[in-house]
Amino acid sequence: MSVPYPGSRSIWMATTEMPRFTPLTTSVHADVCVIGGGIAGLTTAYLLALEGRRVVLVEAAELGAGDTGRTTAHFFPPDNRYHHIEKAFGADGAKVVAESFVQATEKVRAIIESERIDCDFERLDGYLFSLTTSGLAGIHEEFGAALRAGVAVDEVVRAPDLAFDTGQCVRFANLAQFHPLRYLAGLAEAIVRRGGQIHTHTRALDIEAQRHLQVVRTDAGEVRADAVVVATNTPFNDRVVMHTKQSAYRTYVLGLRVPRGSVPRILLWDNGDPYYYVRIATPDPQADHDYLIVGGCDHKVGQEEHPEDRYRIIEDWVRKRFPMAGAVDYRWSGEVMEPADGVAYLGRNPLGDGNVYIITGDSGNGMTHCTAGAMLVTDLIMGRDNPWTWLYEPARKPTHGLGEFVREQANTLAQYGDWLKRGDAPSFDAVAPGQGAIVQDGARKLAVSRDDDGTLHVHSAACTHLGCIVSWNPVEHSWDCPCHGSRFDTEGRPLHGPAAKPLAKFDADASSGE
Structure with a gap:
């Protein structure tokens, strides 16, 4: 099926x-x-x-x-930064990451050439910049660590040909992007x-x-x-x-039209937390526009009541820096697994x-x-x-x-407190078309959703991985587990692990829904 x-x-x-x-x-x-x-x-x-x-x-x-x-399908340096990796795993560890990233990118290029895959692969430079003056120290620190790891980097006064001034940044040479x-x-x-x-x-x-x-x-x-x-x-x-050593986050992406050639073909990202990341895509070379692909605003899976607000925040950020940006044609989100170290x-x-x-x-x-x-x-x-x-x-x-590991485990354990809370909606009837909510049914918690045509779906709200209460995701129309990142569709079927079994289905007529 x-x-x-x-x-x-x-x-x-x-x-x-x-x-x-x-x-x-x-x-x-x-x-x-x-x-x-x-x-x-x-x-x-x-x-x-x-x-x-x-x-x-x-x-x-x-x-x-x-x-x-x-994904946004870029090949750029580690999100967790070379200076953090160097502190955690030593200079040898940072060098292994640098070598593996270079070889992985080259492997993709070689496969594309050998198999003649038309996927818009291109080499380009990437620029790491700071959104704040206080973040400049991190820019210098990352430059030094990347240089020691053997990465082709230099410091420049700003990223080139942009409508806004990034300030001093690190240029990473010979990165890449493609159509995944x-x-x-x-x-x-x-x-x-x-x-x-x-x-x-x-x-x-x-x-x-x-x-x-x-x-x-x-x-x-x-x-x-x-x-x-x-x-x-x-x-x-x-x-x-x-699943105790990594945590699941959702990240958000917009695809906005920009006039062809109005934004340089570079990779761009900042050192904020969470950070924004930018690239250009041209899926249709005959069109008169490119797409500005911008992502960011990450949060723990299942732990954001209004994820749609993330798109607005990203769009505000884009329009302040890229005045040529036009219509938003695409909005999507994806799941990222963050290792503790x-x-x-x-x-x-x-x-x-x-x-x-x-x-x-x-x-x-x-x-x-x-x-x-x-x-x-x-x-x-x-x-x-x-x-x-x-x-x-x-x-x-x-x-x-270890510090991140302890914080994430405390966060996960706190999510089990949802078993003690009342439901989000008082009854099945309170769940509107196109929406979902947790409904308390006696001692049970039920994940209740309606299709746009009003068709009702009722399942157990207990994730089939380790029993955490799932949360409704109004952007993706899915049930997301705030503990370990499992996701289920409105039919209860797994969309993302670690859960492999569907949510238990309940007969809506046999449940009170109150």
Whole structure:
């Protein structure tokens, strides 16, 4: 059954026709089963197919329907900054991040060239600036740390050719951007040409070790494989360990028309908290306009009552700095996994099952981290050493980010207090078309929503991961878990892990709704 992605639609989704694949209908065997049809999963499947491995990839919805289709698709330096990484992991750690980012970006370029993928890939410079005078110290600090890590950087008095003065900033040379879904479409076709199998609308429900094999159980059949790669943004196969070491945030993006050539083709971001990030896209070269893509205003998943206000804040920020900006044609949001210590988790699953691998903790650098993760995991599966393994090791303790770890765990525990609160609406009848609310039904809490045509949907409000009470997201028309970032559509079906099971359905006629 198709799993629609509710709510907003990105510019990439609107300008790409993704290749379609059939669901899995029987049990199969593979050398490697890859779970997830975003950039992490498809890149891993492609690299393993190049190695001659028999690969089966399963995806719960369509390819790119998750957060790869909702990225801003830039390749720029780590969101958590080189100077923070250097303090946490030493100079060697910062150098590993710099090297892996350079090699991941170059890997994407090489794949595009080899497979002749038309996806608007271009190299360009990026500029880190400060919104405040007090933030200039951080600009200087980042310049020094990036230089020590071997990154091609220099300090300039301002970013070039903009309508506003950024002030002194750090220029990062030879970064990149592309159209993510056109890239995924090319990867998928290349995988199939090399004998790989892709099955969409096939949700992985569990992974079970059987002797030396792993069995991936889906809603349609089994995939028995020598190795499994979980590339689902956040791993669904681990109920607790990984989800205490990273936290889920939503980030918001606008796509505004600007006259062709009126904004320089650069990457731009500031060092605020949260920060704004900017790029230019030209999905239709025949049009008389570009698109100014601007994102930011992050918040914890399920912990914002009025997420629509984030779009207004971003638009206000844009119009003060880019007076040529015209109509807002696109609004969308995506989910970002923030590791407690600022470094992604790429490699063997920490639960001891040595032939299961995970790629997670993208921290706003999904295109780069996911490609680096695919490269690292491919090396491990092929029995090769990889010099990045020690830094990105998923089993590492959150020692380097202990303060952040403690704060996030306190925040998560506080969300369970929602069980003690009354519902958002007094009855089913109080839930308007196109809206959702938590309704108290005796001792139960119910997630109640209505479609635009008035059709009522009633489910348990307890997230099927660890029982936190979900929250209605009026922007995406979804139920979002404020504890670990799971998301469900109005039919109760999972949109984002770690939850793999749907919300329990209730008979509206059998419930009082009061």
